[in-house]
Amino acid sequence: MTKLHEFERLNAVFLCILLSFPFQGSHCELVVSPVGPTLVNAVAGNNVTLAVSFSGAPDPVVTWFMGDVSVATWTINSTFQAVIPENRRNVLRVEPNGSLTFVNVPLEYSSNYTLEIIKSGLRKASTTFTLNVFEIIRNVTLSTKPDFAVEGTDRFTLQHSMLQGVVEQQMWFFNGKEIKNNSHYLVEQKSLVILGPTRSDTGQYSVLLTNPFSSVTAHMNVTLFYGPEKPVLEANPARPFYILGDSLSLSCGAEGVPLPTVQWVFGGQNISNSSILNLTHVQTSQGGVYTCMLINEKTKDQLQKSIILNIYESPSGNPMCSVQSMSNISLQYQCWWSGGAPQAKLFFPALSNSSSGAGNFSLTVTASDNLIGKTVTCMAEHPIEKNKCSVTASSPVKFLPAVETTVDSDGKIVVTILCVSEASPRPVVSWSKGSQAVTSGTKYQISNNTTQLEIRDYNISNFLQENYTCTCRNPLGSQRREIQLIGPSISDSSLFPNQDGTIATLTWEVPPTSIVTGFDIQMKGPDLLSKNHQQTDPQTKGRSKRFQTIQQKPGSARSADIFVLDPQSTYRFRVVPKARMTEGEPSEVHRIGPGEGLSGPAIAGIAAGIPCSLLFLLLLVGFIYLCVYCHKNRSRQTKYPHSRAVEKAITTQTGSTPHNLLTGGLKSPPDYNRLQLTPSERSVALPSFVPPPPPVRVATIV
CATH class of the missing domain: 2.60.40 (Immunoglobulin-like)
Known part of the structure; x- marks a missing residue:
């Protein structure tokens, strides 16, 4: 019975062991742990792995977090690839044992990383790493803000910069001694601040930058600038005054860094930049206040000190x-x-x-x-x-006002009247419009010396409705003139062509009180030629039958040049004065060119004059004939015939000089002055033409 009982007990234990295998997992626990340190330092661009090991269950699900963001998920021994965001696939890789590898790790991947392992039915396990990515520190330089240190300012900052690198620790040194934060120094992230710098802060400053993979030190010498201060100005030899022709020297200096420069000022002008000013054979004009300007060229701070030199002599020049x-x-x-x-x-x-x-x-x-x-x-x-x-002293004399017209930026017409009268002392000018005094305001502006009045308005007609009066007055008397402004007008004009007839200069004048802001130069005639003396449009040779504006001139202009004229054509020019948009009467029309033939009215006049001329000629011929006929009848009487020789003699005697008896038997003395004249100078009146009488029949009685 005892043996049988023991056998049953063994069977029961074995059965319990067999039954315990299916439920073995329900009593296991997941465990994950880092392989190596959890603080990992890496150089940017290298490969690094966050190594882990786990136990407690086969083929768990691993998930890596960068901070709170999932960056990789994978089931161990799975045939599927790890789930990694697309922008991180070139860097992150999950190893078969769940470790995370960084390929050519960039700087921005410095962070805390957490691994979580999950298996169904088991409690999740996790572990955390810290990854610090560094660059090798290279090319460290120091700079200052501001560019240089000045004693007495609030703060002066030294800051470091580098071509590349990640700093884990910085240390600042002054003349080899480490600087700690206190009331005078303030160490910040990338800089050292000197609070209230003084000249004792002049020296060498260094910064030591380190990380796990490199260490670099940079140096800079800093000079605190101050001054000028404690100026000294001396004259040698020192005397209360100097006589004309004496020689002396002035010296000036002060403390400061850099050493202050010296600038001598006398009479408001810079006369020397040397610390010693030598004056030889002094003149009376050299007496006065000499100022030594001490300048810190770095800080631009200035300090001055003056000395008075008395040089005695009789007054210069004349009173x-x-x-x-x-x-x-x-x-x-x-x-x-x-x-x-x-x-x-x-x-x-x-x-x-x-x-x-x-x-x-x-x-x-x-x-x-x-x-x-x-x-x-x-x-x-x-x-x-x-x-x-x-x-x-004299009272004001008579004067002529001057008027000038412009247009301001607002488009208003600006008429400027200038009244200046010679007098001693200089007279003060007062202005009035009608019976009211004119004062400066929106429409009227009077110059500081009162000689000029500006009137502003948009409408030209507002200038023509009032009379303006300027009165020049000094204590001894006054003179006044009234100014009646008139609209745009031309008082005289002329046209001057060049010798070739290709250029014409048009000049003009305006009345003294005319309001003119510009001129339109107008032309009537064929088109102007181009620069190569060709018609601007060879297909159509234009000829304007009315005046057209070819140039516009400002109100100050008094001439205009018209180029590239055709010498074979006739042009007409005139000037139209304007006050903004208001046009005045055009000037006289000036003509240039060979002419244009007879006009229509001229042809009509000639046609009407031809019959009148013919009628006049007929009347003239009739009158001549009547005169001849009357003369013939008056001379018709009985005459005896005489020989031709006697007729010739009588005729000759009639045309000769009168007989001497008619002059009392005395001959006139010859004109010797006329005898001395050359043949060309002995000019005589040409004989008048008398038409021959009609032929007369002569009857001879035998």
Whole structure:
């Protein structure tokens, strides 16, 4: 019984063991672990593998995550390819054991990677890696912002840059000593900031950049610029004053980095850039304030110091006089004589015996008629010499206003009237329109010296409705002129062709008060030739029967050249003045060319004149015949015939000089002046033509 019992017990154990195999998986657990370190450093462009091993179930599903994004999924020993996004297939690859391999890993794949293993019925397992991808650090350079450091500024920054590389750690050094964050230094991600830099910060700065695969150090020397400060200006030899012809030198300098440059200024002009200014044989014109300008060429900061040089001598040149208006009521006579040590005493004895001044003296008196044209003398007295000057005050003289017309950018017509009258002191000009004073505003603008009035308007007719008056006034009198503006017009014009007749110059003038903003040059006649002297259109030789505008000139123009004329053609030109769009009367029409033949009215006149001319000729012939006939009847009487010789003698005697008895028996003296004349000078009147009388029959009585 005992043996049988033990055998049954063995069968039961064996049966339990056999039955336990189908349910073995339900009691297993998935396990995954990294093979090697979980922090993996790699050089960009190399292959790297995040190696793992797992156990607990065959052929599980593995999924790799880059951060929270799935980048690869695969079932171990599956015949299907791993599921990898298309943009990552060239880089990621899942190994048969579930490890993840990066092919030519790029920089942007630095991240945390998590592997999850899943098997149906089992709890998932996971593990995490950190992948850092680095580049070898190359070509590190340092730069500054701003370009250079200036003492007293808020901050100065040094920053590094590199051609390539990933920095894991940076360290900054000043003259070999490591810099830590404090109240003076601030280390940022890629830079070192110096807060409130001073000249003690001048030195060498270095930065050390490292990563697991490389280490590079870069250096830069930084100079803190400051100054100029503590200026020194000296004269050698040092004296309270200098005499004409003395020699001396001025020296100037200051502290600073870089060393400040020196610029000497005298009388508002730069005279030298040297630290030492040598003055030899000084003149009175060299006396005054000398300013030493100290300039930091790097920071452009400036500091100046001045010294006064007194050079004594008698006043230079001659005294000068002038007279000015005071509130247009009083006259201020002024006299000055520059230079001198001491200054000359100045006074006007004709105006006051008690008032005087030194160097520059003025005296104000009430204007009166007795000062008009009166010469007032300023007496200038100096220990070395005496001199004087004179000035004459005058009232304004008659003048002619000048008118100019333009167009502004808004298209308004701008008429400028200028009134200037000679007078001493210079007169002040006031303007009025009708009975009202003109002041500066939208339509009217008066110049600062009051001599010019600008009137602005779009409509030309608004300029022609009012009379403008300008009055030139000083304390001694006034002159006024009225200006009546007229529309665009031409006062005179001329045309001047060249010798060949191919170019014509048209000139014109406008009345002084005419408002003109431009001119249209118009032509009537055939088309102008081209530059090669051919008709612009050879098929049709055009001839305009009306005036056409060929040029446009501004209001200031007074001439125009017309080129490429045909010498064989006739042209007519005229000028049309304009005030914007308003046209004035055209100028006289000027003609150039050989002519155009007889016009229609001329032909009609000739046709009507021919019969009248014939009738006049007939009447003239009849009148002549009547005269001859009357003369014939008057001379018809009984005469005896005489010989031809006697008739000839009588005829000859009749045409000769009168008989001496008619002149009292005395002969006239010969004209010797006429005898001395050459044959060409002895001109006589040509004989008048008398038509021969009609033939007369003569009867002879025997």
